[in-house]
Every structure is written in structure tokens, then in C-alpha cells.
Amino acid sequence: xxxxxxxxxxxxxxxxxxxxxxxxxxxxxxxxxxxxxxxxxxxxxxxxxxxxxxxxxxxxxxxxxxxxxxxxxxxxxxxxxxxxxxxxxxxxxxxxxxxxxxxxxxxxxxxxxxxxxxxxxxxxxxxxxxxxxxxxxxxxxxxxxxxxxxxxxxxxxxxxxxxxxxxxxxxxxxxxxxxxxxxxxxxxxxxxxxxxxxxxxxxxxxxxxxxxxxxxxxxxxxxxxxxxxxxxxxxxxxxxxxxxxxxxxxxxxxxxxxxxxxxxxxxxxxxxxxxxxxxxxxxxxxxxxxxxxxxxxxxxxxxxxxxxxxxxxxxxxxxxxxxxxxxxxxxxxxxx
Amino acid sequence: xxxxxxxxxxxxxxxxxxxxxxxxxxxxxxxxxxxxxxxxxxxxxxxxxxxxxxxxxxxxxxxxxxxxxxxxxxxxxxxxxxxxxxxxxxxxxxxxxxxxxxxxxxxxxxxxxxxxxxxxxxxxxxxxxxxxxxxxxxxxxxxxxxxxxxxxxxxxxxxxxxxxxxxxxxxxxxxxxxxxxxxxxxxxxxxxxxxxxxxxxxxxxxxxxxxxxxxxxxxxxxxxxxxxxxxxxxxxxxxxxxxxxxxxxxxxxxxxxxxxxxxxxxxxxxxxxxxxxxxxxxxxxxxxxx
Numbered sequence: 001x002x003x004x005x006x007x008x009x010x011x012x013x014x015x016x017x018x019x020x021x022x023x024x025x026x027x028x029x030x031x032x033x034x035x036x037x038x039x040x041x042x043x044x045x046x047x048x049x050x051x052x053x054x055x056x057x058x059x060x061x062x063x064x065x066x067x068x069x070x071x072x073x074x075x076x077x078x079x080x081x082x083x084x085x086x087x088x089x090x091x092x093x094x095x096x097x098x099x100x101x102x103x104x105x106x107x108x109x110x111x112x113x114x115x116x117x118x119x120x121x122x123x124x125x126x127x128x129x130x131x132x133x134x135x136x137x138x139x140x141x142x143x144x145x146x147x148x149x150x151x152x153x154x155x156x157x158x159x160x161x162x163x164x165x166x167x168x169x170x171x172x173x174x175x176x177x178x179x180x181x182x183x184x185x186x187x188x189x190x191x192x193x194x195x196x197x198x199x200x201x202x203x204x205x206x207x208x209x210x211x212x213x214x215x216x217x218x219x220x221x222x223x224x225x226x227x228x229x230x231x232x233x234x235x236x237x238x239x240x241x242x243x244x245x246x247x248x249x250x251x252x253x254x255x256x257x258x259x260x261x262x263x264x265x266x267x268x269x270x271x272x273x274x275x276x277x278x279x280x281x282x283x284x285x286x287x288x289x290x291x292x293x294x295x296x297x298x299x300x301x302x303x304x305x306x307x308x309x310x311x312x313x314x315x316x317x318x319x320x321x322x323x324x325x326x327x328x329x330x331x332x333x334x335x336x
Numbered sequence: 337x338x339x340x341x342x343x344x345x346x347x348x349x350x351x352x353x354x355x356x357x358x359x360x361x362x363x364x365x366x367x368x369x370x371x372x373x374x375x376x377x378x379x380x381x382x383x384x385x386x387x388x389x390x391x392x393x394x395x396x397x398x399x400x401x402x403x404x405x406x407x408x409x410x411x412x413x414x415x416x417x418x419x420x421x422x423x424x425x426x427x428x429x430x431x432x433x434x435x436x437x438x439x440x441x442x443x444x445x446x447x448x449x450x451x452x453x454x455x456x457x458x459x460x461x462x463x464x465x466x467x468x469x470x471x472x473x474x475x476x477x478x479x480x481x482x483x484x485x486x487x488x489x490x491x492x493x494x495x496x497x498x499x500x501x502x503x504x505x506x507x508x509x510x511x512x513x514x515x516x517x518x519x520x521x522x523x524x525x526x527x528x529x530x531x532x533x534x535x536x537x538x539x540x541x542x543x544x545x546x547x548x549x550x551x552x553x554x555x556x557x558x559x560x561x562x563x564x565x566x567x568x569x570x571x572x573x574x575x576x577x578x579x580x581x582x583x584x585x586x587x588x589x590x591x592x593x594x595x596x597x598x599x600x601x602x603x604x605x606x607x608x609x610x611x612x613x614x615x616x617x618x619x620x621x622x623x624x625x626x
Contacts, residue, residue, distance in 0.1 A: 055543035055584055056487040056526050087527040090507045113531050114492060116500045318489045318528040319536065321575075 004210070004247055005040040006233060007107075007163070007192065007218040010262060011071075012083055013225035016047035016287070018267055020060040024070045026265050031074035033257045034221070038249040039233070041081035041105040044071040047226065049109070050082055050098060051089035057287075064094065068101045081105035083135070086117045091124055099128060107163065108154075109135030111316065112142045115150035119157050126158025133192070133216075134159035138316065140170040140283050144182040151187055161190040163218055166205070169198030169228055169276065170283040176208045184213030192216025195231040197223055198280025200272055202231040203239060221254060222262040227286035228276035234258055278304050282311025291320050295327035305330050340620035341367030343397055343428075345419065346410030347378035347389075349496060350433055350605060353597040354408050355382055357613045360596075363620035364613070368403040370396045394419050401426050405623070406616050409434060412498060413505060420456060429619055430456040431612045435505040441513050444614050445469035445565050451619045461506050462604035463488040463525065464513045465611050466540045466572070466589055469565055471518040473557045474585070478546045484514065485543040487526040491535035494602035503527065538603035539575070539590045546585050554578050558587065568614035569607050570594055 011030060015022055027044060034042060044067050046052045046060045053060040060067075071080050082103050089095055098106075106125050108118045118134060125132040134154030139147060151162040164179060176193065183191045193209035193216070195202035206217050219231030234254040240247045275289045284292075284307055292310075296303040309326045342364050344351050351371065355378075358364045369382040370390040382389050388403065390396035393411075397403060407428045409416050416436040423430050429451070432439050439456030442448075446469055450457055459465065467486040474481055499506065507525050514523035530536050546554075555578055562574045571594060577587035591603030598605050 054487070054524055054526060055485050055586075056541065086503050087507075087529065091504050092508060111529065111531055114500075114529050116497070117503060117529055119501055120504050314532065316530060316532050318530050319532060321539070 003215055005190070005192070005216045006038070006247070006249065007081065007216060008034065008039045008042045008220065008233060009083070009194070009218055009230065010220040010224050012043045012045050012047060012049070013220055013230055014262075014265065015045070015060070016226035017224060017229070018265065020046055020053065020058045022061070022265060024062050024066055026261070027067055027070050028074050030257065030261050031071045033261055034078065034253070035075050036077040036250070037253040037257070038247070039078055041079040042071065042075060043081040043083055043107065044068060045082050048085060048088055050084040051094035052085070065097055065101065068098055068103060072102050079104035081107060083107045083109060084121065085109050086121050089121075091121065095121065095124065099130065104131060106130055106132045107135050108132060108159075109137055109165070112136040112139045112147060112150060115153040118154060122154060122157035122159050132159055133161045133163055135163045135165055135194075137165040138167045138285065139164045139179065140166065140168060140175065141314065141316070144179045147179065148183060148186045151183060155187060155189055159189065161192055161216055162187060163192035163194055163216055165194040166196050168283045168285050169196030169202075169280040171195065171201065171205050173201070173205065173208055176205045177212050180209045180212040180214050190215045192218055194218035196225070196286065197228040197230060197270070198272065198276045202229070203236050206231040206236050207239065222258045222266065223270045224262055224266055225270070227279055227289060228272045229270035275303065278307035282307045284310045284315055285317050287317070288315070288323060291323045295323050299327040299331040301327055301330040301334060338624060339363055339365040340406060340623055341365055341404045342406040342408060342616060343368040343370060343404035344408045344410060345370055345394060347371030347373070347376040347382070348410065349598055350410040350609060352378040352381065353605060353609045354410060354613065355387065356596040357609055359385070361613065361617055363617050363624060364406075368396060368400070370394070394422060397426065397428070398422065405429060406431065406619060408612060408616070413502065424455060428455070431615055432456060432458045433608060433612055435461060435502060435509050437509060441516070442615055443468045443513075443517060444568055444611050445561065446472055446517055448615070448618055451615050452622060457615060459608050459612050460513045461510045462490070462538070462608050463506070463527065463540060464510045465607045466538070466591055467542055468514055468517045469561055470542055470558060470587065470589070471514050471520060471523070473561050474544050474546065474554065475518040475520055477554050477557050478549065479519070480547045481520060481544055483522050483524070483545050484518065484520045485524040485526070486510070486514065487528070487541045487543075488538070488604070489528045489530050489536065489540075490538050490604045491601045492529045492531040493535045494538070494598070494604055495529055535599070535601040537590050537592050537601050538607070539588055541586065541588045544585045545583070549580065549585065551578065551580060554585070569610045571600070571603055571606060
């Protein structure tokens, strides 16, 4: 497996796990120590990307520009990356300032069926000769054929690769196999995979993606991330070494960062709890964990029953009101 | 009673919805429904309704200036750049539904009289129409408020190719209009495309960090503003708040479409066609009684 690229979302996805409270000092220390580890790009920012710091999804403790400036100074060899979702970020207020700070790699994301919302942003970056990737989130909610259609759109806007995000950690090994091999077959640009660990399968699913032709793996050090966490990059790297597959990663360096830096940032060890399991099982977006917990308490119903019902309704991001509706309904059924 | 004639440029979803609303109006009638594409479904439907149609777009108005006094432009920002000077020369009153921002921005609940002062008004955006009047109430009652955030969620199915290809313009126009109309120092806009099936209704959440909050006063003023808006956007509804939650004020509004041409979940489109027709009616009423 040649030319593998590892995208490091530790500071970005991990941001969710600590309610976006990662400090400038933590970013500096992380970037200084991970620099030159063979990782392709370190993605820095709020969990929902550029411009997302808000009442709606939570305020970060520092501004995007400060995070990026600190990381830019600390990264000498490894590329600085950002993630953004159109609808949160704008070109004028967020993207152009990030370009001005000197970000090298841009990941522009949308829900798996909404790739055309990324057109202006990918094209803008492409026209400015920036390295840009298209990200399709919540991929388990659509078909592999539709994913190809959406990925082809992003490719036509100028994306240099497509990363499939298992945002709800709902992947089975066979779904990863089918999806990745289908995309690799039908796209001219590299395909990547971003796993979540709800079934304890993030490293395994990432390996499966590689074996089916993916050449980009997006993960995090120590698995630090939203919900049950992500593909633990140093674990995957060590596994690849054991399998005699050249990854280009400096494993000692990554292990040191894991022990010395990330363990300190984490508020608790990354674990798979009931919420994570139910999220994976039902395919409900991981960011609903908190509203579901609250609703379960308020209406005295089982968290798991709420997940099951929301899964049946194919809930997607931005439907917090449905959580309340379902909880209320379950409590009425229970009391009758 | 006489009616004032309008022309509608653009025969897509927005144009077709405008047409149905105009034909229901006491003061307006459609003198011309004009677009570019001969096989447009909207054009076909208009013809069946007995409305004069054309495929010559704006040229049809140049050729027959008597066809209208008011012009709705439901094409694109780029086209409106070309249309605006032509219509000005012809002396038409223009209601622009594109995000071109050539004309004065108009939110009927705030500056309805702008129609009598200028010859080209711009209807901002759907999120702007939904949230700006409430942001203005916040600023009128609590002028020390420094930050207002609006998060809109619209059904994917209601967002056509035009919206998707112009998100940047949508975000910037909404943000600027929020700041200009309300006077808040900093506004933030979030837009979520919700692909859920069945499609969800348009809803908007407004957050504000308000020092020295008088929640009773705010509630009273918001509720009376909602009633005012309902007069021209029947499906506009306050679904939550205003309430104080974790140190910030939160309120939610939902817009269910009138279901004229567009389905009820497309409240985001209905709100802007409702507002545009309302402005045209005010203008027509003034002309007719004069």
C-alpha cells in the first residue's frame, strides 16, 4: 500500500468530547509534538468546523483564527488542515481568513446527499490553487450508487479526494467493503474513510477500507473524538507495522503524543457506553446523545427506546424537536 | 374594482407560486408571465390559466410596456443585474426576489413604506424575512444586546439549485440585513439543509445574549410582532419562547407554507413570496385609491 495519507482529526473531532474547550496551549503543544510524525495533515478547529462556534452547537473557548495561528506557528513539516460545513462557514468571514493564515489542506463537508451545497466553497478553494477534499457525512443513510453521484459532483468542483464519514459509527464490515470498493471503482480521485468506534470497529473498519482501495484514513490519536471516539491512528499504524505494511508513520512519536499530550486533554478515557452502542445500532447522529439523555430524564423513559424510535424515523441533524416529540410519545404509551 | 397589472419574470417554483398568489389578490392581476424556456412547466400552467405568457424573458416587457406596472424578478442575482437598469428606464416598480441586493432591502414588518420611496426593493432572504423583525424587537427593547444568532433549518427538497449554488450570498445578505435593520453589533447566521423524509417544516431558532433582560416586556413585544407578521405570512408561528436558557434568550419560529403552488413544508419559499406579494398589494392599494 503506497502513498497512504493519514488525516489527523484529534483536535477537531476531540473538540466535541470536551465541549469545544481545547485551549491555545493545548493546540500548540499537540502540534509541536506531532509535527513530522508522517501524518499528512493535522486538522484544527471547532468540532463542527470553521465558523461553527455558536449558541447552536456550542462556543469554542478561543476563536478559529487564534487556533489556526497557533497551529500554523507550531507545524513546520506537517500540513495544517481545516474542516468546514457550508451553512456554518462563509468564504468572507471564515474561509478567506483561514487561507490568509496559511492553512494547507481544506476539507469541505456536507450530509451525504447534499454535495451541491459545497460547490461554491470547493470551487473557490480550487480556483485559489488550494488542496481541497470533499467530505460526505452520515454515509450509512444512503446507497453506494448515490454516494458515487454525490462524490462525482465534488470531484467536478475540484475536490482532490473524497472522504466518507461514518458519523454515527453505524458501519458493518460489509458496508465498508461494499461502499469503499464501489467508490474506488467509479472515482478518478483518492477515496478516504473516517470511522467512529461505536462497535469497537473503528480500527478494523479503517483497515478494511484500506484493503478495499481507500488511500486516505482520517482518525485521531488515542481515539479521542465525539461519542465512542474515532479510529485510533497510532493503533492502526502499529497494526500496519505488524502486518508489514509501510505506513510512513513515526509510531514512537505518535505514542508519545498520545501519552503525554492527548491523555491530558481528555476529560475521561474514550469508552463505548450504552449511548454509543445505541447510536451505532440505530444510526442516530452522535451529537444527539445529550438531547436524548435530557429528554429521557425529563419524561422518564429509557434512553434506548428513544434511540430505537428515532432510528426508525431516520432522524438527521437539526431535528432536536423530534427528540422531545418521541420522548413525550413514549412516556404517554408507557403510562397508558 | 380595478386591479394593478404585474409581470413575473422567471417561471420556476418561485414564479409559479407568485402567480397563484397574484391571481388570488384583490388588487393585483398578472399581465405577463415571462421566462426563457419554452418547455417550462410553469409557463404551460400559466397558459392554461389564461395568463399572457412569453419566452422572451425581459424583452417581452420592453416590447409591451403596457403589460405591467409592477415587476417581480424571480430569476437570479446575475440576471437581475441586467434587468434592473432596463426596468428603471421603463419606470416600473420592481420587487426583486433574487439575492442581488441592488434595491433597498424590504421587510414588510419593519419598513413597508419603502415601496413608496424607491423604485426597486429587494426581499432579502427567507431567513431574513423570518428573523429580522424579531431581532429588531430584541434591539428595540434591549439596545445593549451585542450578539444575535439565527439558525435556520429548511427541507432539502425545498432548496433548489439556485439556493444551493448561492449559499455564500444567502449567508452574507441575511447577516448584513440582520445587523442593518436591528442595529445589533454582531450577527451570526447558520443554515442547515435537512434531508429528512417526510420533509420537515422550515424553522428558525433565534439566540441572543441580553444584558439586563426584561423577559416580560420582550415576550409581550415579540407576541404582538408575531401577530403583525401573521397578517401577511399566515403560516408564521412562534413555537418556543422567548425563554431564558443557560444565560441566553431562545425563541423558535416555524413557517408552514400556504400551499399555493409549493408544498406546505416549503415555508422558506412561501415566506418570501408572501412578503413580496404583500409589498405589491400595498403599492397597488395606494395607487388605486389615489
